[in-house]
Amino acid sequence: MDRTLYLNEKKGLAVIRDGPSLWIREKDKAGIRVPARLINMVFIIGNIRMDAGTIALFAENNTPVTLMNRRGDAIAVVMPYNHQSPDHHEEQRRFLRQEGHLDTFREWTSSMRRETQLLVMKKIDWETAQTFLAKGFREKDYTNIVDARRLSKAEEWKTVHEIARNFLMEMVVREIVASDLDPHMGILNREHNFGFALDLYHIIEPETDLLAVQFFTSCRWHDFTVRTNNGSTLSKEGWKNIVQRFENRKKVLAQRMDGIIRGYFDLLRYTAVS
Missing domain, CATH: 3.100.10.20 (CRISPR-associated endonuclease Cas1, N-terminal domain)
Structure with missing residues (x-):
């Protein structure tokens, strides 16, 4: 395993x-x-x-290896060197260059992100999620739900959210590399290192909100965070808590990422013949 x-x-x-x-x-x-x-x-x-x-x-x-400082900020990502392009590099490049595909990809990522938002809202506010499912919702509506459950100071929330983001971002990179896709071939995030990884992370970003909300709903969260001269970091128990929450979601996240990758390949095939 x-x-x-x-x-x-x-x-x-x-x-x-x-x-x-x-x-x-x-x-x-x-x-x-x-x-x-x-x-x-x-x-x-x-x-x-x-x-x-x-x-x-x-x-x-x-x-892949993510290097983080003690505050939880990502410093670097170490990846294997490959002088040859990934197997699907040219398919990604063709998709990127063809007219109209930017809008197609943006609509797809937006739809997939909304699915993730609904899954997260069902975890943190079931009744509101059912209302959104029936009547629809805007990005602002989702943000308001998350903000209402931020029981911490901004600096502490930022620290935990960044750590959770780093955990999920590495999972995205790993799945992209394992699928022989180019993590740098961004569509929404062009000309960025790990541009394609950032594109797909946008879809599952709400899972970062879930990890942070769950962390701060713990009755002991005050013991999990430590104020420093540079802001905020986590105590030993705080690191254990956020790691355990990520581990508990890993199987679900892996399944979600598998569906996203398969959806992207379907998009490549569909646009190739249309």
Whole structure:
């Protein structure tokens, strides 16, 4: 079963490559060997002692790595190098260049995003979701529902929301790479690194809202956040909480991303013959 590896800065923590596996050591604890083939996403938070061979091992297994600072901001994404274009690069390029396809793609992403918004609203406000389902809703209506459940200060919400965004963004990148699509071939986000990943993230972005809302509905959320000179970050228990919430949604998110990728391929095929 695929696993996500979370490495959070800790004194005495070190990670080295051991053949096809990782050897994770902590001070005064027995080391743990983890086969790299079992890992499909990696998040490195803060400063971790790690040899270059570990990063190379992730690249060899086509596993993206997101580097985050201790506040949870994404600093970089490490991906495997491929001097050849992904299998579907030319199909994506043709779609991008053909007249009228921008509007088609924008309508598709808007429709798929609304589906995600409804799924999220059913989780946080069932009755309102049923009303929206019957009568329709605007982006502003959805935003108002989420804002009404922001029980935290703006800085704390931003921190948790950014961490959740990074988790979901890596999942999007992983699914794109696994499907032999070009993550940089953006349509709505042209001329941007990871432009296509940003396009698809826009569809599932409401899931980021869900993770943040659920985090702050916990009766202990005040213990999960820490004020710093630079704003806000999470305590050790706070990181555990948001990670567990993401893990609980991973299966649903993976299924959702699979449907989105298949929908995009359907769009490519439809426009190719129309």
